[in-house]
Amino acid sequence: MDRTNCILLGAPVQDGTGRLGCDMGPSAFRAAGIGEALRSLGHGVVDRGNVAPAPLRPLSHPNPAIHALPEIVAWTEVLSQAVYDAGTEGMPIVLGGDHSLAAGTLAGHARLAQERGRKLFVLWLDAHPDMHTLETTESGHLHGVPMAYALGLPGFDGIFPPLAAALSPERVCMMGLRSVDPAERQVLAATGLRVHDMRAIDENGVAALLRGFLDEVAAQDGLLHVSLDVDFLDPDIAPGVGTTVPGGATFREAHLIMEMLHDSGRVASLDLVELNPFLDERGRTARLMVDLTASLMGRSVLDRPTRSF
Numbered sequence: 001m002d003r004t005n006c007i008l009l010g011a012p013v014q015d016g017t018g019r020l021g022c023d024m025g026p027s028a029f030r031a032a033g034i035g036e037a038l039r040s041l042g043h044g045v046v047d048r049g050n051v052a053p054a055p056l057r058p059l060s061h062p063n064p065a066i067h068a069l070p071e072i073v074a075w076t077e078v079l080s081q082a083v084y085d086a087g088t089e090g091m092p093i094v095l096g097g098d099h100s101l102a103a104g105t106l107a108g109h110a111r112l113a114q115e116r117g118r119k120l121f122v123l124w125l126d127a128h129p130d131m132h133t134l135e136t137t138e139s140g141h142l143h144g145v146p147m148a149y150a151l152g153l154p155g156f157d158g159i160f161p162p163l164a165a166a167l168s169p170e171r172v173c174m175m176g177l178r179s180v181d182p183a184e185r186q187v188l189a190a191t192g193l194r195v196h197d198m199r200a201i202d203e204n205g206v207a208a209l210l211r212g213f214l215d216e217v218a219a220q221d222g223l224l225h226v227s228l229d230v231d232f233l234d235p236d237i238a239p240g241v242g243t244t245v246p247g248g249a250t251f252r253e254a255h256l257i258m259e260m261l262h263d264s265g266r267v268a269s270l271d272l273v274e275l276n277p278f279l280d281e282r283g284r285t286a287r288l289m290v291d292l293t294a295s296l297m298g299r300s301v302l303d304r305p306t307r308s309f
C-alpha cells in the first residue's frame with residue numbers, strides 16, 4: 001500500500017455561516033480520531049495544529065447582506081498559503097471550519113498545480129453548489145461563494161486575494177446537489193461544470209457518475225482535490241451541520257465514493273467542511289467523517305489492487 005504523508009491543518013472558520021459552532025470542527029475531528037485512523041492505515045501524519053487568520057483589513061461591499069467580509073478574506077489569504085506550503089510536502093487534509101475556507105484552499109491548490117504543470121480537478125460533494133457571487137448572495141453568508149471565486153467569476157477582484165490560477169469549469173464535478181438558489185442555477189448552466197444532483201444519483205447510482213469523472217482525471221493525468229461538505233450526507237446519518245437538507249447521500253453511497261477515489265490513486269488533497277459539533281449527537285457526525293476519510297485513504301473490507309494509470 002502507498003504510504004502518504006498526510007498533513008492535517010485545522011481551519012476553525014465559522015464566520016462564513018449564520019450560526020456559531022464550526023470553529024469547534026477541528027477539535028471534533030481530532031477527538032474522533034482522524035490522526036489515529038490515518039496512522040493505522042500506514043500513512044505518515046503530521047498535525048500542524050490550527051491555522052491562525054491573517055490580520056483584518058477594513059473592507060466593504062455594496063451588497064448590504066454580506067456578513068464578515070474582512071474575516072473571510074483574511075482566512076482566504078492565510079489558507080491559500082498554508083495549503084500551498086503543505087501541498088509541497090504531502091497531502092493537505094483541512095479540518096474545517098465552514099465551506100468559505102474553500103476559497104483559500106482551492107486558490108492554493110490551483111496555484112500549486114499550475115506551478116507543477118498539472119491540471120487540477122475538483123470533486124465537490126455537497127447539497128449546495130456554493131456558487132454565489134458577492135452580488136448575488138441573498139443570505140450574505142460567504143460559505144455560499146467559494147466556488148464562484150475559485151472559478152474566477154466577476155466581482156471578487158480587488159476584494160478577495162487575486163487568483164494565481166482559476167479553476168477550469170470543465171474540471172469540476174459536483175455531486176449530491178439538492179438546494180440550488182435561482183442565481184446559482186443560471187451560473188451553473190452558463191459555466192458548464194459537471195453537475196450530478198440527487199436525482200441523477202437516484203437514477204444512475206454514484207458509481208457510474210463518478211467513474212466518468214475519474215476516467216477524465218486519469219486521461220488528463222490530473223490532480224484531484226476533494227471537498228466534502230457534511231451536508232452532502234443525509235441528515236439522518238450526519239446531523240452535525242447547520243444547513244441540513246433532506247434526501248442526501250446514504251452511508252453506502254458516501255463510502256463507495258471514497259473507496260473509488262482511493263482506487264483511482266488521484267486524490268492529492270481533501271477538505272472536510274461544515275461540521276458543527278454543537279449540533280452533533282455525541283460525535284457521530286465527526287466519527288462518520290473520519291470513517292469516510294479512512295475509506296478514501298485505503299480502508300477496505302477486502303484487499304484490492306490500486307488501479308494503475
Ligand SMILES: NC(=[NH2+])NCCC[C@H](N)C(=O)O
Binds near residue numbers: 130132137143144243
Ligand atoms: N457551504 C454551505 N453549507 N453553503 C450553504 C449555502 C446556502 C445558500 N445557497 C446561501 O447562499 O446562503
Ligand SMILES: [Mn+2]
Binds near residue numbers: 099126130143229
Ligand atoms: Mn458547501
Ligand SMILES: [Mn+2]
Binds near residue numbers: 126127128229231274
Ligand atoms: Mn452544503
